[in-house]
Structures are given as structure tokens and as C-alpha cells.
Amino acid sequence: MANTISITLPDSIKAYVDAQIEAGFFGNLSDYFRELALDDRDRHLARLEDRLVEAIKSEPITFTDEEWENGDLIALGRERLARLK
Numbered sequence: 661m662a663n664t665i666s667i668t669l670p671d672s673i674k675a676y677v678d679a680q681i682e683a684g685f686f687g688n689l690s691d692y693f694r695e696l697a698l699d700d701r702d703r704h705l706a707r708l709e710d711r712l713v714e715a716i717k718s719e720p721i722t723f724t725d726e727e728w729e730n731g732d733l734i735a736l737g738r739e740r741l742a743r744l745k
Contacts, residue, residue, distance in 0.1 A: 667693075 669677070677692055686692040718741070727736055 677689065680686055680692060681688060686695065723733060723736065727733070
């Protein structure tokens with residue numbers, strides 16, 4: 661399902677995008693912004709994957725029963741990881 665959005669661009673950016681389309685890099689304005697959005701999504705997913713791989717390769721962090729029940733595990737993990745570095 662396609663959706664329509666409206667954006668406002670400064671003249672200089674609009675001229676750049678138009679030049680990219682005129683040069684044949686993109687078929688139209690929608691193609692340009694679709695590619696931009698997909699590239700952004702892929703970049704974020706790659707960064708997340710890199711962080712997950714780094715976490716898998718790092719030393720495991722274990723928590724006590726009390727920490728599991730009472731603590732903010734994300735904050736505790738970050739604190740312990742900072743101490744390891």
C-alpha cells in the first residue's frame with residue numbers, strides 16, 4: 661500500500677535532488693526518497709547487527725538473583741561493562 665507524504669526542502673536541496681533525477685540516478689522524486697529511506701534503514705540495521713555481534717563476542721555479564729528482581733538490568737549491565745573497559 662502506497663502512502664503520500666509532503667515535505668518542504670530548501671531550494672538548494674531541491675535543486676540537488678532534481679539534478680540527481682535528471683542525471684538518471686533515480687526515476688523520480690519518490691524513487692529518490694524511497695532509496696534514501698531504505699539506505700537509512702539498512703544503515704541502522706547494520707549498526708544494530710554490529711552491536712549484537714560485539715555483545716556476543718564480549719565477556720558474559722551475570723546478575724545475582726537480587727539484581728534480577730530489583731535492578732534495572734540495562735543500567736547494571738552498562739555499569740559492569742564500563743568497569744571491564
